[in-house]
Amino acid sequence: MSAIESAVRDRLIHTLRDHHEEIAQNWVRLQIDQEVMVSGIGEDELRREAGQLLSALLAGLESDMAAGRLAAEHTEVRDTITELSLRRARAGATPTATSLAVLSLKEVMLEILQRSTQNARELFEAAVVINRLLDTAGVLSFDTYVASREEIISRQSRQLMELSTPVVRLWRHVLAVPLIGTLDTDRTQVVMESLLQAIQADEAQVAIIDITGVATVDTSVAQHLMQTVAAVRLMGADCVISGIRPPIAQTIAQLGLDLSAITTKATLADALAEAIKITGQARIPTGETVGR
Numbered sequence: 001m002s003a004i005e006s007a008v009r010d011r012l013i014h015t016l017r018d019h020h021e022e023i024a025q026n027w028v029r030l031q032i033d034q035e036v037m038v039s040g041i042g043e044d045e046l047r048r049e050a051g052q053l054l055s056a057l058l059a060g061l062e063s064d065m066a067a068g069r070l071a072a073e074h075t076e077v078r079d080t081i082t083e084l085s086l087r088r089a090r091a092g093a094t095p096t097a098t099s100l101a102v103l104s105l106k107e108v109m110l111e112i113l114q115r116s117t118q119n120a121r122e123l124f125e126a127a128v129v130i131n132r133l134l135d136t137a138g139v140l141s142f143d144t145y146v147a148s149r150e151e152i153i154s155r156q157s158r159q160l161m162e163l164s165t166p167v168v169r170l171w172r173h174v175l176a177v178p179l180i181g182t183l184d185t186d187r188t189q190v191v192m193e194s195l196l197q198a199i200q201a202d203e204a205q206v207a208i209i210d211i212t213g214v215a216t217v218d219t220s221v222a223q224h225l226m227q228t229v230a231a232v233r234l235m236g237a238d239c240v241i242s243g244i245r246p247p248i249a250q251t252i253a254q255l256g257l258d259l260s261a262i263t264t265k266a267t268l269a270d271a272l273a274e275a276i277k278i279t280g281q282a283r284i285p286t287g288e289t290v291g292r
Contacts, residue, residue: 008125009061011113016058019112024050026108031101041091049084053105056080057133067129071136081137085144095145099138106134167198173205174275176268180213188224192231199235206275207232210268212243222257229262238278239263242271 016023028046060070060077070077081102088098113126168176175198177191195207209228214221225241232239242265244252252259265271 008122008129009067011117011122012109012126012129013058013061015109015113015116016054016061020051020054020058023105023108023112024054026111027105030104030108034100034104041088041093045087049087052080053084053102060133066132068132068136070133071140077137078140081140082144085141086148088141089145089148093145095142098145099142102141103134103138106130167194169198169202170208170272171276171279172281173203173279174208174272175199175202175204175206176208176210176271178210178213178268181215183211183214183221183224185224188228192228195228196231196235199232199237204237205279206238206240208240208242208268208271208275210242210271211248212245212268214243214248217248217251219255219257222252222255222259226259226262238275240265240271240274240278242266242268 024047027050028043031046056076060074063074065074071081072078085098109130110127114123117123170176177195198204199207209225229239240263244264244266263274265274
């Protein structure tokens with residue numbers, strides 16, 4: 001660290017200590033004026049965030065770490081910015097508004113520094129250090145926001161896939177999975193996990209995979225189905241595929257796909273009859289109801 005940068009950091013440290021409340025107040029007021037407040041984040045919350053961030057920046061500047069590395073590598077600074085971004089994400093703020101809120105702290109700090117020195121060189125060096133510090137902080141807040149939103153979207157997407165592929169008990173020891181829409185790798189994994197867990201829990205002997213609602217069957221879809229069938233068989237259960245409509249049967253034949261090792265039926269009713277035959281049940285056991 002150069003002598004000039006060291007002197008600038010000392011001035012910034014004294015500024016943050018001596019004007020902590022004023023900087024926090026001005027930063028909160030600037031955010032309100034710029035309308036970066038969102039539902040769920042009130043003025044009191046902004047004040048608390050300001051106090052935490054300024055304390056973290058002070059701790060970072062008091063360390064020997066370069067200003068440009070503080071946001072990414074200084075534990076207190078990084079954690080404070082990350083938590084701020086996550087709160088804003090949960091409250092519904094945009095990533096741009098979140099990063100701009102952090103970057104707006106530059107204006108507040110430079111304004112107060114100008115009152116304490118008229119030395120143009122010193123002000124320039126101070127601006128360089130502040131830019132290095134808060135630019136990386138703004139980037140971190142943006143990245144954190146985006147990552148958290150992606151995680152939420154991914155979790156919601158998985159939950160929707162689970163809801164769209166329910167495992168239904170049709171008969172004693174007979175389960176069914178009605179598939180609708182497109183069957184891709186991610187959805188196949190969800191189907192497989194849900195079906196295998198249900199087989200274990202219900203001690204199922206037969207699993208019916210109904211593809212009546214699947215629009216098209218290509219090589220990829222067939223491979224996904226065969227993987228699911230193989231997994232079901234490893235669990236000790238038989239597997240029947242139903243819903244083989246004429247267009248799908250034609251497509252499978254044209255693609256040259258070999259499904260001879262898999263029991264297939266045209267309708268779910270046919271598949272259920274086959275499942276009852278496999279399990280050796282002629283009627284509903286006393287005290288039980290179909291679908292329960």
